[in-house]
Amino acid sequence: MNHAQAKDRIAKLKELINDYRYHYHVLNESLMSDAAADSLKHELAQLEEAYPDLITQDSPTQRVAGAVLPGFKEVAHRTRMLSLNDVFSKEEVEAWFKRIIKAEPDFKPDFFADIKMDGLACALVYVDGLLQSGVTRGDGFVGEDVTANIRTIEAIPLSLRRQAKYPTFLSGRTEVRGEIVMYKADFARLNEERTQSGLPLFANPRNTAAGTIRQLDSALVRARRLHFRAYDLLREDSLDVPTNEFAYQVLAELGFSVNHQAKRLSSVKQIMDFAAEWEHKRQKLEFNTDGLVVKLNDRSLFERLGIAGKAPKGAIAYKYAAEQATTTVKDIFISIGRTGVATPVAVLAPVVIAGSTVQMATLHNESEIKRKDIRINDSVIVHKAGDIIPEIIEPLIKLRTGKEIEFQMPSHCPICKTALVKQKAADAAWRCPNRSCASRAWKQIQHFASKEAMDIEGLGEKNTIALLDAGLIKDTADLYSLKKEQIMGLERFAVVSARKLVEAINAKKDPTLPRFIYGLGIRQIGVQTAIDLATHFKNLEALMNATGDELDQVEGVGGVVSEAVIEYFAEPYNRRLLEKFKRLGVWPKPVIQTATNKLSGKSFVISGTLKAMSREEAADKIRSLGGKFQSAVAKDTNYLVLGENPGGSKLDQATKLNTPTLTEDELLHLID
Numbered sequence: 001m002n003h004a005q006a007k008d009r010i011a012k013l014k015e016l017i018n019d020y021r022y023h024y025h026v027l028n029e030s031l032m033s034d035a036a037a038d039s040l041k042h043e044l045a046q047l048e049e050a051y052p053d054l055i056t057q058d059s060p061t062q063r064v065a066g067a068v069l070p071g072f073k074e075v076a077h078r079t080r081m082l083s084l085n086d087v088f089s090k091e092e093v094e095a096w097f098k099r100i101i102k103a104e105p106d107f108k109p110d111f112f113a114d115i116k117m118d119g120l121a122c123a124l125v126y127v128d129g130l131l132q133s134g135v136t137r138g139d140g141f142v143g144e145d146v147t148a149n150i151r152t153i154e155a156i157p158l159s160l161r162r163q164a165k166y167p168t169f170l171s172g173r174t175e176v177r178g179e180i181v182m183y184k185a186d187f188a189r190l191n192e193e194r195t196q197s198g199l200p201l202f203a204n205p206r207n208t209a210a211g212t213i214r215q216l217d218s219a220l221v222r223a224r225r226l227h228f229r230a231y232d233l234l235r236e237d238s239l240d241v242p243t244n245e246f247a248y249q250v251l252a253e254l255g256f257s258v259n260h261q262a263k264r265l266s267s268v269k270q271i272m273d274f275a276a277e278w279e280h281k282r283q284k285l286e287f288n289t290d291g292l293v294v295k296l297n298d299r300s301l302f303e304r305l306g307i308a309g310k311a312p313k314g315a316i317a318y319k320y321a322a323e324q325a326t327t328t329v330k331d332i333f334i335s336i337g338r339t340g341v342a343t344p345v346a347v348l349a350p351v352v353i354a355g356s357t358v359q360m361a362t363l364h365n366e367s368e369i370k371r372k373d374i375r376i377n378d379s380v381i382v383h384k385a386g387d388i389i390p391e392i393i394e395p396l397i398k399l400r401t402g403k404e405i406e407f408q409m410p411s412h413c414p415i416c417k418t419a420l421v422k423q424k425a426a427d428a429a430w431r432c433p434n435r436s437c438a439s440r441a442w443k444q445i446q447h448f449a450s451k452e453a454m455d456i457e458g459l460g461e462k463n464t465i466a467l468l469d470a471g472l473i474k475d476t477a478d479l480y481s482l483k484k485e486q487i488m489g490l491e492r493f494a495v496v497s498a499r500k501l502v503e504a505i506n507a508k509k510d511p512t513l514p515r516f517i518y519g520l521g522i523r524q525i526g527v528q529t530a531i532d533l534a535t536h537f538k539n540l541e542a543l544m545n546a547t548g549d550e551l552d553q554v555e556g557v558g559g560v561v562s563e564a565v566i567e568y569f570a571e572p573y574n575r576r577l578l579e580k581f582k583r584l585g586v587w588p589k590p591v592i593q594t595a596t597n598k599l600s601g602k603s604f605v606i607s608g609t610l611k612a613m614s615r616e617e618a619a620d621k622i623r624s625l626g627g628k629f630q631s632a633v634a635k636d637t638n639y640l641v642l643g644e645n646p647g648g649s650k651l652d653q654a655t656k657l658n659t660p661t662l663t664e665d666e667l668l669h670l671i672d
């Protein structure tokens, strides 16, 4: 980017960020997520760093946070209200730990961690046990006196509990700091009421809480039902509060609500485990959180370490990775899937989202691109969560320069040049109808070899391409006539790897019927439907000759599925393929009724790795006992089995749906 382009981009970014800010703070509407706005601010800051002459007084990067508003009395904090430095990874937590050790070589890991609440900080001052004032954080040195407003918050005691076992805190000055939060449910109800009354909606609970506290009408504050959770206790004599663990005990005794999840931890590993646990479970909390606060438990040590900038050296905020960011669309290309569907895919300028680099996002189909008006060279907001495929939420139209190019759906397959077709006029998807299109063959072979299908090891993307390019195979059946001498000649293979691949293919010559049906890659047939079809028809010949009526009788099979099955077996290309399989001695075993059906009606999902067997072996075993194996937790899932390092999204879903979980041992007990 040259100077002129940077100038133009900076102007546009400032305008968009200011727009976002205005809507957010003044109109209480959100034009985009906080994460997307942060991403834009980050880009602006980077550009300004590269071109410092372009920094202006009114740039959003030049804002000093928390300036005092007119209307409230200014109050100086006795002790500065600090911010925390954010960290995002285990490496950064470790680096923090090392810095502490360097300054205090005798430090024995002793931390106190709590959920980081997404609200606004407030300092409450009690004198001889009576609430005297409530002050916002402000710029950390001076805040606003919002006493009248915070007195309406039920969770804030107007006097400290007298029966407390810690009498020290009832005399003299006791300062309690904590977070004012609005519960998610109250926020939803408030917005619901506003919808009913035709009022604009609030952006999020934090802003609403902050805006409410700055209202000059305290009756309105009361109506908004805010909450307060304490996290800090300050006395003139700091020896009154030796540790943070003690502070929390005292706070609870004095009548404050504290997070009962807060706990003492004694290693970086424990910090990371605690973070992972709450990253999953945080949806269940009443308020929003985007991370943890981790402090040294020993407060005199904390004091000794001191401050760097605005943050103490003895505490950090561990933040969960944001799931949205902004980037640009470099290009749009067409990917041809195994059933021929032509899917437009956006090539993105690489951007890190939720801890991994995203370079591509699906655009689904032509009409979706039109609906969202996504163009090549657009700046866009990208979303990625868990294992889901990254998606473009929307283009940032205000950042357009005129160099954006509207995407034209090609008329022909980019790989084999066959004209693309729509099966029905109403279909959203264009397809490449050429059965032997190299892209289709490649994806189909990958599908056939995948874990849920034939489970052939060593047949990754690149090896498959090498075999196709060399003309050694054209379809899945050809795999079984491969000779190691042919493969050895290829660049990617040595004698051993060629032999191993042939062995791996031939080891799977005798597939089960459900795996083989699934492996054929018939449209609409997922793992479970393949099982349902196999259980019903018992052998492949019966399925091949099934009529629409017969197919409709299969439990779980609807019109679209039977249509797809009939269409598949009616195609001469597929019939020839199946004959080839048979000639090569590859044919699925007929299903024999299992003697025991003890898991009948029960469905299972596995998250993480099992020790005793592979996930596929467990799935086969569950199915052989009449149970269902699912890939994602749904309403009808009976058990989520947790292996080692379980993924977050399945557990989240199970927590949401109250699905019982099983350990690996419990599963083994059930299927043994």
Ligand code: IVH
Binding pocket: 082, 083, 084, 085, 114, 115, 116, 117, 118, 119, 120, 121, 122, 137, 178, 179, 231, 232, 293, 312, 315, 317
């Ligand atoms: S302890 C030295 N505990 O996070 C500051 N803070 O970025 C120690 N916050 O302004 C603060 N939940 O308003 C602490 N459980 C928690 C918190 C918490 C939210 C806020 C707090 C502070 C900001 C620091």
